[in-house]
Amino acid sequence: MTPKTYFFISGAIAVFFIVFSYIVSTGTFQTIDLTTTIILQKNIPRAFDTSFSLLSLLGSFEVTTIAFVAGVAYLFKRSHNLSLPIISLYVFGTLLEIFGKRFLLHPSPPPTYFRYVGLIFPSGYVHTDYSYPSGHIFRITFIAVFLLTALNFKDKRAHAVVSILIFTALMMISRIYLGEHWLTDVIGGTLLGTSLGLLTYFFLKTKKYTKSN
Known part of the structure; x- marks a missing residue:
């Protein structure tokens, strides 16, 4: 598919995210x-409480941001022009997440369902009024x-794709199982992340951004 195709798919998912968010608020x-x-x-089984809690740590703001910065640093070596738009997408998505959790009426799961155990990073103490969408x-x-x-996995691509998909699916399940989020929070986070993530491909394949510096 061409970069423009990814751009339009991203836009379609963004529209669906907006519509879905409104329905969630009702x-x-x-x-x-x-x-x-x-x-x-x-x-x-409750035996998975600890495993899912540890997995959840990998999706925390601190860990994912470090991983993201590492990825951007790699891109910076290829082209300085790539860094700013991709960082902007990440920041924009984070701002939308915060906006939703502040203003979109959708209370978090009650404490009855809370199963998280273990370490909590500083971001875990930040209180928001609502839970939509899931930042993790x-x-x-x-x-x-x-x-x-965006990345070239060469002959290991199939294994990498499967690993990424399994990890993402387990993270989604963990957020609901641990009582941190509802299913709709997870769907909202998926739509937001997918929409903005697809835009990275548009920038990566657009000549003015991939031009060497």
């Missing part, structure tokens, strides 16, 4: 959210899409 999916959490917590899933999805569309 409370339409409350029953689905609750049912999904109950099913996961009923069928996944936005960041992981953004980085995953960025990797899948």
Whole structure:
């Protein structure tokens, strides 16, 4: 697909994200959210509390931002022009996440469902009024899409793609299972991360941004 195709797909997903966010704010999916959490917590043994909690740490703001900065540093070696637009996408997505959690009416799961155990990074103490969209899933999805569309895995590509997809899927499950987010929060984070992640491909393949410096 051409860069323009990725651009239009990104735009379509962004529109869907906006529409979906509005529907979420009306409370339409409350029953689905609750049912999904109950099913996961009923069928996944409590022995996974620690494993999923450790996995959740990898999606924290601190860890994902370090990974993102490392990726941008790699791109900076290829072209200085790539760094600013891709950093801007990450920052823009983070601002949208914060905006949603401040102003979009969608309360977090009650403490009854909370199963997180272990270390909490400083970002974990930041309080927001609501839970939509999931910042963990936005960041992981953004980085995953960025990797899948931008990096050259050569003969190891298939293994890398499968690993990235499995890791992302487990992160999504963990956020719901641990009682940190509802299903709709995860879907919202996925849509936001995918939309902005696809734009990285547009910048990577556009000549004025990939020109060597």
